[in-house]
Amino acid sequence: MNIRTLCLGILSLQEASGYEIKKEIEEGVFNHFIDASYGSIYPALTQLNAEGLLSVRSEEQLGRPDKKVYAITEEGKTVLAKGLSVVPARDKYKSEFLFVMLLQHLLSKQDIGRAMGKQHADLMEDLARIENCNGENCSDEMSNLPGAAFVAGYGRTVLRAAADYLEQCQPELKKQTFKAAE
Amino acid sequence: MNIRTLCLGILSLQEASGYEIKKEIEEGVFNHFIDASYGSIYPALTQLNAEGLLSVRSEEQLGRPDKKVYAITEEGKTVLAKGLSVVPARDKYKSEFLFVMLLQHLLSKQDIGRAMGKQHADLMEDLARIENCNGENCSDEMSNLPGAAFVAGYGRTVLRAAADYLEQCQPELKKQTFKAAE
DNA sequence: TTTGGCATATATCAGCTTGTTATATACCAT
DNA sequence: ATGGTATATAACAAGCTGATATATGCCAAA
Structure with a gap:
């Protein structure tokens, strides 16, 4: 496609x-x-x-x-x-973050912390947008579609799982949740 | 990067x-x-x-x-x-599957079922590969890195969450889990 | 047995996509 | 006034993908 x-x-x-x-x-x-x-x-x-x-x-x-x-x-x-x-092509996911984390032995703790914080903030931003598009503040044609709930649910599930994983590895991130989601 | x-x-x-x-x-x-x-x-x-x-x-x-x-x-x-x-660029995720699911009102139930099945099989394949690279059958330099466990955990978490979501929406998929993971 | 598919190995390239820049204007905050 | 944001289209260099070409050996199926 x-x-x-x-x-x-x-x-x-x-x-x-x-x-x-x-x-x-x-x-x-x-x-x-x-x-x-x-x-x-x-x-x-x-x-x-x-x-x-x-x-x-x-x-x-x-x-x-x-x-x-x-x-x-x-x-x-x-x-x-x-x-x-036609059967849809396989999902494509590219993550510099994970590449950097795999090679974390080459980096300082500061760099790693910064990367983790950025990743968490990005995830929160995406999550906030999904909730936003579902709410009343969005007169979007798309969000009234039969498939919209499924797609929003998929995104919410995956992004939330990723954020939870990061928070579990580095509990300080939880505090930033509110700031980033605003 | x-x-x-x-x-x-x-x-x-x-x-x-x-x-x-x-x-x-x-x-x-x-x-x-x-x-x-x-x-x-x-x-x-x-x-x-x-x-x-x-x-x-x-x-x-x-x-x-x-x-x-x-x-x-x-x-x-x-x-x-x-x-x-340098701070890594934002993750990029592209999914034809989700696009198709959003427009599912334009498709037959067969097409939707096929897309769901394909997505589930793809997720299972990725999950199997992660477990494979961690096991003994993989003499890979990469999997002994300090960061390898974090990266594998991240992938496992996200992919498992997506698969669970699909299985919850369409319980028939659970049966195929074994076949696809082989 | 021979035919086709798969694995190894590099190289090239059309065509698609991104990211940026240019152009033009209005509005708002600093 | 100066810079940032928003509306709108267009164009293009630079980068990447997916396919194809070239060359050979090995193994399984017909």
Whole structure:
């Protein structure tokens, strides 16, 4: 599955501009398991539009470039369904943190403590975002989907397990929980 | 942190060829949190050697290209230490599985079941590899490192939490545990 | 027995992705 | 006024993946 399918998937829920898709990926339910940059989103939208899988509408803006709002076409929906039904690729997880921890004998205690603290703070941030998207403060189309609860639950479980493990190894981290989750 | 630091890190533990580094990443302790392809490893080794951070020794092979065994130099060790002490980048996690599950309303029950089964099997495979690398059947330099227990524990915790979550959502998966872990 | 698949070993490259920069403007806080 | 944040698109160097090419030996299946 590639960015094309990703864009089609998001646009099957609500029409959006490239900027809004990026924002949705960064701040929405997707946050903890999807990444995409402008450099891949904009070309993908242009291409999908050229192929008739999307339609565009230009919205004029004050002092900004026109907003190009994309919507999925019937043909786009067909292609999306086909793209989703192939067995998904294996999850990819990359962690510099774990690499550094494996080679911890080459580092000072300070460096290790800093890495642990950063990792814990990152996990807390991701956890907070998941809870945020589920609450009332999020009028997100995504969070009302039938699959949203499952996905949020998966993320919550995994992130919480990782945070618990770190806190167990270094109990001082528990104090920072409140600060980081705010 | 980039492939350069990754190669230096592995070579700080044992000298190896590009092929062996790839194998180590695929089958060793790294497996669940590091990825790297030949297309990045070979150029990195050539470059690091040109910069004097590695030394090479050619081993003749029967009916195969010469094996180029790389070893880290003193200068390489210095550069590695510097590379490791910068605060590690945030973990990256990409999951087509979760994306598909979020859009499950567009799929058949069969497709969803297949995706769940695949995800569960993948998790079991990763878990089995972690236990394998810790046992006696693994004469791996990596698994004797002071940091190895922490890293294996982190992986075990997170993967087990994910598998438990899936099994809780779809209890039929528990039966497959044995098959997949074999 | 021969055919195909797997393991060893390096190298290359198209194509995709990231991360950054450029462009343009408004608004808010310092 | 100066800098940061937010909206919006575009483009590009640099990096990485996944596939392919090359060459050979070994083992199992047909």
